[in-house]
Amino acid sequence: MIYTVTFNPSLDYIVKVDSFRLGEVNRTRSEKILPGGKGINVSIVLKNLGIESVAMGFIAGFTGNEIQKRLKIFGCESDFIRIQNGMSRINVKLKSDEESEINGQGPRIGGADLQKLFDRIDRLREGDVLVLAGSIPNTLPEDIYEKILDRIKAKNILVVVDATRDLLLNVLKYHPFLIKPNNHELGELFGRKLQSDEEIIQCAKELQTKGARNILVSMAGEGAILVEESGRTHKSPAPKGVVRNSVGAGDSMVAGFLAGYLAHGDYQEAFRTGIAAGSASAFSEELASKEDILALMMQI
Incomplete structure (x- = not known):
């Protein structure tokens, strides 16, 4: 089974406004609400590709209920830890002449809540896949990724990490799969x-010396580069299309890569599927559908 962890899920309130004017009343042209968070995005795209996963993380309040409800509408299974106080965050995505975002804080995660997550992580079995994606709330310890990977280091679990800076560097010693x-x-x-x-x-191979097995580098409109654990490299330009949405493209690439690898056991096929999934989300108003991903794979 694939498990995704999103520490601070959100409801993404996406609004379009013609020529937004600061300090004035603006009327929306369109609006939608989607469940948000990097791990959640991975779970949704996996489901669109026909692959089951379990979305984990923390939710609270009426917004937490709505996140869980909307994720279920996508057909995704979840095993969230419910926090008694506070509420899950609402992120406002404003699309106008320029794109702007206002991201909420989310609930305070206590030690007992964190232990519940550890208990769930401890149940993972050999052969499972664990996806750790995104930043962490300031109420969690900075080494939370390390604590999780240390708990499963003796198990044969494929670990995917999509994070930045020290969150990423400090887990390389656990040899993440991707x-x-x-x-x-x-x-x-x-x-x-x-x-x-x-x-x-060169930099990707330097990260391999620190412990990473496979490095997938997304480059927006320039495509992507994969450096396999064998040292073999792949480069592909992005498919042609009109970018409509920048949210979730990288998460979709992770989902596509996993889907391709688990189906074929081949890094080149995983790479192709990853690029197609990432581009399909970028070219769509929402996350990539299976049909769009398969169509774009014909270009790669």
Whole structure:
């Protein structure tokens, strides 16, 4: 089974406003509410591809109820830990002449709540897949990713980590199956701006020396690069299309990669499926559908 962890899920309130004017009353042209969070996005795209997963994390209040309800509408199974106080966050995504976001804080996660997550993690079995994705609330210890991976290090579990900076660097010693920085995040890890594919590949291989097995580097409109654990590299441009949505494309790439790998056991096929899934979400108003992913795979 695949398990995704989203520490701070959200309801994403997405509104479109023609020519937003600061300090004035603005009327929306369209609006929608979706369950949000990187791990949740991975679970939704996996489900769209016909692959079951269990979404884990913390929810609270009426917004938490709505997150769980909307995730169920997508057909996704969940095993959230309910926090008694506070409420899950609402993130406002404003699409106008420019895109702006206001992200909520989320509930305070206590020690007893965290222990419940550890108890669930301890139930994972050999052969399971664990996806840790996104930032963590400031109420959690900074080494929470490390604590989780340390608990399962003796089990044969495929671990995927999609995080930035120290959250990512500090777990490489646990040899995660896949990490997925984008090219800017990869450069930040080395304190420089990466200008070429060669530099990206060089930095990715440096992360392999620190413990990462496979590194998938997303590059937005420039496509992606995969450095396999064998050292073999793959590069592909992005398929052609009109970008309509930047939210969830990287998470969709993770889901597509996993789907391709689990179906075929082949990194090249996983890479193709990952790029197609990421691009399909970027070209859609919502997360990628199976039909859109399969159509884009014909271009790759």
